[in-house]
Amino acid sequence: MKIKSSLMAMGLAVSLFHATAFAQSPAELNDLEIAHVAYVADNIDIRYAHLALAISKNPEVREFANTMIRDHEAVNEQALALLKKLNAQPQDNFLSKSLQINAEKLIDEMSKLRGDEFDKRYAANELAYHKAVNDLVENAFIPNIENAEVKALFEAGLQIFKAHEGHATMMVGKLK
Template sequence: MKSKFILSALILSACVFQACKNTNRTSNDPDSLSTTMVDSAEMAKADSTGMHNIDTASFIQKAAIGGMMEVELGKLAQEKAKNSKVKEFGAMMVKDHTKVNEELKKLAQSSDVTLATSYPLKLKAQIEELKILTGDAFDKAYMKLMVEDHEKTIALFKNAAKSSDVNISKFAAKTLPSLEAHNKTAKGILASLK
């Protein structure tokens, strides 16, 4: 009886260990990414353990999807925004994130990571919601999304800047000041729209 209990405990432990090990794998399926950025549980785990070693493929995928969204929504803002500051912000997003996206493509190639070509369902829905809006409603919703998205992106890039992958940490550290400037500008524009 005692040996059956020990054997059962060992099997259960092995299953739990394997399940925990499998949860750290990265999927290249964009619909499996719940958001463009690192979720708060992942950030809390990284901060509490002192481990800031985000998976290279995960970072590249999340950053690429976020960058792709910034460019698409920037173009949309240039077309639909009523406020000239919102239009200018959209143009800046297209210009700056197109440049970052090109650098990210090179990083993905050197890291042997295949980039997603479509958005997760949640982001598709957000983009479609913005496309329906017009005038002041569009301006406010777009700028609110830009503040929220840049805050998540900054958290992702700060974490990646501490990665043991030298290429990831250099890229993230180099890109962070621009992201922080975008966020500051977005907050200012959003505040002026209220």
């Protein structure tokens, strides 16, 4: 139920339907599929952050966006290094595809906003996005990852994303 809530929060109702239809769920993904989801999720947040830097004039929002780019790029760098070490390639999957489709819609929506309206939407999305991803990583991915090094990287990543969730909570509060 918790995983289902996460997916719904990420706007993945359609994906959930497909997941059921094809007997797929986040908990059934293999390590390489999970790695792909994480890489996609990282890059989506980096795209949101670049959008914020292009639109927002709020110093706090811009600082947050810069932190998202800095941290998610650092995580991606570690992930790619680990995959290279393991001589493995991440595998595309239903969840990665759904995340990307949903992100395109959100970017389209947010790119039409300006000023406070954008800042509040961006902040609210960052909070919801990190909450959903953290729930997914903590409850669906980490318990099912088989490779110890991949699991350790996800555990380290979760700490970062939880810090982002806390930071986003503060940002949302200040923008009210």
